[in-house]
Amino acid sequence: MAQPAQSVPTARPRVLIIGGGFAGLNAARGVAHLPVDLTLVDRRNHHTFQPLLYQVALAVLSPADIAQPIRSILRNQPNASVLMDEVTGIDTSARAVSCASGATLAYDYLIIATGATHSYFGRDDWAPLAPGLKSVEDATEIRRRVLLAFELAERQMVEHGSHPPLNFVVIGGGPTGVELAGAIADITRLYMRRDFRQIDPSKSRVLLLEGSPRVLAAYPADLSAKAEASLTHLGVEVHTGTRVTNLGPGWVEAKHGDTTTRIEAVVTLWAAGVQASPLGKLLAAPPSPPATPAAAVQLDKRGCVLVDDHLNPPGLPNVFVVGDLAHFEQDGHQVPGVAQPAMQMGTYAAHAIAADLKGKPRPAFRYFDKGDMATIGRMDAVANVVWPFKAHLGGFPAWITWIAVHIFFLIGFRNRFAVLLTWVWTYFTFSRGARLITGDQSLPGWPEKPQPSPPLT
Amino acid sequence: MAQPAQSVPTARPRVLIIGGGFAGLNAARGVAHLPVDLTLVDRRNHHTFQPLLYQVALAVLSPADIAQPIRSILRNQPNASVLMDEVTGIDTSARAVSCASGATLAYDYLIIATGATHSYFGRDDWAPLAPGLKSVEDATEIRRRVLLAFELAERQMVEHGSHPPLNFVVIGGGPTGVELAGAIADITRLYMRRDFRQIDPSKSRVLLLEGSPRVLAAYPADLSAKAEASLTHLGVEVHTGTRVTNLGPGWVEAKHGDTTTRIEAVVTLWAAGVQASPLGKLLAAPPSPPATPAAAVQLDKRGCVLVDDHLNPPGLPNVFVVGDLAHFEQDGHQVPGVAQPAMQMGTYAAHAIAADLKGKPRPAFRYFDKGDMATIGRMDAVANVVWPFKAHLGGFPAWITWIAVHIFFLIGFRNRFAVLLTWVWTYFTFSRGARLITGDQSLPGWPEKPQPSPPLT
Numbered sequence: 001m002a003q004p005a006q007s008v009p010t011a012r013p014r015v016l017i018i019g020g021g022f023a024g025l026n027a028a029r030g031v032a033h034l035p036v037d038l039t040l041v042d043r044r045n046h047h048t049f050q051p052l053l054y055q056v057a058l059a060v061l062s063p064a065d066i067a068q069p070i071r072s073i074l075r076n077q078p079n080a081s082v083l084m085d086e087v088t089g090i091d092t093s094a095r096a097v098s099c100a101s102g103a104t105l106a107y108d109y110l111i112i113a114t115g116a117t118h119s120y121f122g123r124d125d126w127a128p129l130a131p132g133l134k135s136v137e138d139a140t141e142i143r144r145r146v147l148l149a150f151e152l153a154e155r156q157m158v159e160h161g162s163h164p165p166l167n168f169v170v171i172g173g174g175p176t177g178v179e180l181a182g183a184i185a186d187i188t189r190l191y192m193r194r195d196f197r198q199i200d201p202s203k204s205r206v207l208l209l210e211g212s213p214r215v216l217a218a219y220p221a222d223l224s225a226k227a228e229a230s231l232t233h234l235g236v237e238v239h240t241g242t243r244v245t246n247l248g249p250g251w252v253e254a255k256h257g258d259t260t261t262r263i264e265a266v267v268t269l270w271a272a273g274v275q276a277s278p279l280g281k282l283l284a285a286p287p288s289p290p291a292t293p294a295a296a297v298q299l300d301k302r303g304c305v306l307v308d309d310h311l312n313p314p315g316l317p318n319v320f321v322v323g324d325l326a327h328f329e330q331d332g333h334q335v336p337g338v339a340q341p342a343m344q345m346g347t348y349a350a351h352a353i354a355a356d357l358k359g360k361p362r363p364a365f366r367y368f369d370k371g372d373m374a375t376i377g378r379m380d381a382v383a384n385v386v387w388p389f390k391a392h393l394g395g396f397p398a399w400i401t402w403i404a405v406h407i408f409f410l411i412g413f414r415n416r417f418a419v420l421l422t423w424v425w426t427y428f429t430f431s432r433g434a435r436l437i438t439g440d441q442s443l444p445g446w447p448e449k450p451q452p453s454p455p456l457t
Numbered sequence: 458m459a460q461p462a463q464s465v466p467t468a469r470p471r472v473l474i475i476g477g478g479f480a481g482l483n484a485a486r487g488v489a490h491l492p493v494d495l496t497l498v499d500r501r502n503h504h505t506f507q508p509l510l511y512q513v514a515l516a517v518l519s520p521a522d523i524a525q526p527i528r529s530i531l532r533n534q535p536n537a538s539v540l541m542d543e544v545t546g547i548d549t550s551a552r553a554v555s556c557a558s559g560a561t562l563a564y565d566y567l568i569i570a571t572g573a574t575h576s577y578f579g580r581d582d583w584a585p586l587a588p589g590l591k592s593v594e595d596a597t598e599i600r601r602r603v604l605l606a607f608e609l610a611e612r613q614m615v616e617h618g619s620h621p622p623l624n625f626v627v628i629g630g631g632p633t634g635v636e637l638a639g640a641i642a643d644i645t646r647l648y649m650r651r652d653f654r655q656i657d658p659s660k661s662r663v664l665l666l667e668g669s670p671r672v673l674a675a676y677p678a679d680l681s682a683k684a685e686a687s688l689t690h691l692g693v694e695v696h697t698g699t700r701v702t703n704l705g706p707g708w709v710e711a712k713h714g715d716t717t718t719r720i721e722a723v724v725t726l727w728a729a730g731v732q733a734s735p736l737g738k739l740l741a742a743p744p745s746p747p748a749t750p751a752a753a754v755q756l757d758k759r760g761c762v763l764v765d766d767h768l769n770p771p772g773l774p775n776v777f778v779v780g781d782l783a784h785f786e787q788d789g790h791q792v793p794g795v796a797q798p799a800m801q802m803g804t805y806a807a808h809a810i811a812a813d814l815k816g817k818p819r820p821a822f823r824y825f826d827k828g829d830m831a832t833i834g835r836m837d838a839v840a841n842v843v844w845p846f847k848a849h850l851g852g853f854p855a856w857i858t859w860i861a862v863h864i865f866f867l868i869g870f871r872n873r874f875a876v877l878l879t880w881v882w883t884y885f886t887f888s889r890g891a892r893l894i895t896g897d898q899s900l901p902g903w904p905e906k907p908q909p910s911p912p913l914t
Contacts, residue, residue: 437501
């Protein structure tokens with residue numbers, strides 16, 4: 001039976017977590033030994049290890065290597081249940097959320113951890129033309145497009161002796177853009193070089209367009225320079241200070257200074273903008289006005305919820321907003337929307353609930369920054385290490401650090417081992433990975449054949 | 458440049474293979490060291506190891522574990538090129554095929570190996586309601602439906618305290634139907650038992666409907682009986698002599714003797730009918746009548762091409778039809794449409810071409826039957842071993858044989874090792890495998906919620 005929203009609270013407080021990403025899962029694990037009843041709601045059945053999603057997009061790993069059913073992760077946590085559903089309303093005065101299926105879930109504590117998604121800066125019509133990378137579906141769609149471009153080019157060579165230029169355009173020079181561009185350069189230059197007879201995949205171009213003056217703008221300047229040098233070495237054409245002004249099927253229009261250029265693009269990928277999940281808006285503007293007026297929930301311009309140093313929106317001490325959806329400032333800087341703070345915020349929310357249950361005051365949240373890193377192709381990376389020592393690493397040492405950290409955080413032993421095995425095998429054999437094209441076989445903007453082939457006689 | 462169909466034959470004969478399944482790949486490898494130019498055309502970019510497809514459908518293995526890009530398989534074969542395209546016409550008098558892209562491919566030898574697909578016996582409207590299992594896309598669609606049924610049931614329990622009966626209906630008791638039914642019983646009873654809080658997946662029902670008097674009708678009767686006993690032991694309800702007369706969203710209507718029963722079904726799977734690929738028809742009825750009339754190409758009732766003991770249709774000695782598309786009779790029996798004869802036929806076609814090039818007579822094709830096997834759930838199988846000794850195996854010994862043979866035939870070392878590792882891990886830990894739901898979140902026929910949930914107050 002559904003628990004009616006008005007039911008008398010049971011002896012065990014009900015903790016409701018929305019979202020099964022890093023923040024939500026760490027919150028769930030944090031309350032494992034507390035006397036609470038936990039429900040975790042996610043519209044997907046699986047947790048996605050987002051830092052490795054680009055390796056699925058570029059056909060090195062399989063989706064199941066980096067994604068895992070949330071209910072399997074929590075199967076041995078007796079106080080946890082998992083529900084696949086989409087939250088469509090939050091009523092903080094009634095302490096209940098409503099779901100797309102019609103279900104109503106009451107809570108004593110609510111932890112909102114629904115993260116962020118792509119932002120096309122108001123040009124949602126660009127989405128089908130330039131997919132971004134947030135979900136397993138996004139990754140397999142990018143994989144499909146990149147692999148298909150080579151197949152269509154080979155086919156057109158057989159038919160017409162020519163093919164459109166194989167330009168891969170990545171928009172946005174943050175960590176995702178850098179990793180995607182580096183990985184495309186890698187697979188085209190190393191892994192696919194012997195696969196085709198008519199075309200030479202290593203002659204394809206990879207263009208990385210970044211609006212600001214340097215890639216990895218959130219990193220120290222010397223690491224940005226290292227990253228750009230590594231990308232250039234791989235053959236990626238890095239265009240900083242270049243803003244995309246328009247795009248369409250098969251082309252991107254970009255502006256550098258006063259010059260506007262139109263670039264042909266067989267595949268365009270979007271790694272430029274991020275906006276908060278719509279749950280922030282639901283919290284800020286509930287469908288029905290609350291019976292008990294609370295201080296207004298405020299959003300920043302990307303839709304993130306402003307939270308205090310207990311990660312609560314003002315006046316809602318039993319609602320935590322954690323992970324990429326939270327706008328939390330520390331020492332005058334906003335904590336970035338990446339995995340590490342998300343994990344720490346999730347754990348913090350669980351600790352705060354534990355403190356409440358023991359009648360102790362909640363500590364304030366502080367983000368403990370261990371550093372950041374991004375890979376660039378096959379055996380190269382940059383790492384801004386803050387803890388346990390301070391260092392700016394580049395090249396192979398950074399790459400080994402990256403491997404170690406990412407293997408360590410992969411959830412589940414089999415995944416760790418399978419991923420490591422796949423990497424070792426792929427890196428040392430230039431092997432194929434998971435280069436499957438599934439789904440339909442068209443690319444937006446792929447040119448019609450220049451002239452019809454003569455009919456069979 | 459495209460090779461015009463009329464071009465003067467080069468010194469090296471052009472071998473064109475249509476289809477990259479077992480038959481096509483074995484033919485391609487068979488001509489590796491011959492002085493020929495090989496082109497292999499397939500509408501997919503990957504070879505699918507079909508005997509393990511049901512393990513993808515039931516979320517044990519990932520698609521990339523059992524599928525591999527055809528061009529990677531042939532990358533080290535210098536005389537081979539691969540084209541992803543769909544053949545739409547065959548002109549045996551002009552010795553050319555035409556493709557969906559508009560390309561025309563001339564040949565001196567043509568090897569048609571496009572296999573078979575599902576047959577809904579004229580009821581193609583059943584296809585979206587009861588998916589079959591031939592491709593990676595089919596497998597992920599079945600996976601999506603089976604996993605989603607449990608998620609929707611759990612969700613409906615939270616909302617309404619009830620859910621529709623979790624009946625999984627498998628139509629067809631051949632090897633695929635037996636393997637699917639056994640595997641569903643397995644994952645629901647063993648692997649998912651601790652994942653849900655509201656529903657008990659082990660209380661779901663698995664029904665296997667077979668029109669003929671026994672399952673695995675092509676096997677010796679004692680192995681059919683063993684298989685049925687094993688299925689029953691796993692909890693599968695085996696209904697032989699039961700024909701499906703109709704089906705719709707959420708239900709199947711079946712007739713046993715004079716009794717017609719309507720069965721509620723949250724997921725219906727189709728493993729009943731097989732029909733040849735449409736390429737047989739293209740060969741039998743070319744778009745334009747051939748300039749040189751040849752003996753008519755004949756098809757059997759499933760659309761398979763009747764071939765002589767050189768695997769040629771009558772009057773076409775340079776056209777080989779191999780694999781499931783071939784209707785070849787030996788000792789008064791039709792050779793079955795399974796992997797083993799397909800491999801042997803592919804290899805034979807290459808040998809026949811080699812004999813031609815050496816000016817020697819072609820030997821006649823003979824199918825060398827080593828036996829057949831099918832798994833039933835987790836550690837059980839039946840095997841009709843013919844070579845190197847004759848035996849009817851069941852239970853664990855048959856299962857170990859099955860594992861060994863299938864690992865051995867998996868193409869590529871990494872796959873073999875990864876698959877073995879995944880199996881060992883999954884079997885001994887009751888672990889999750891690859892239980893991802895991707896794509897949309899609806900099931901045909903899933904009932905509307907019985908009553909709307911009360912609105913948030």
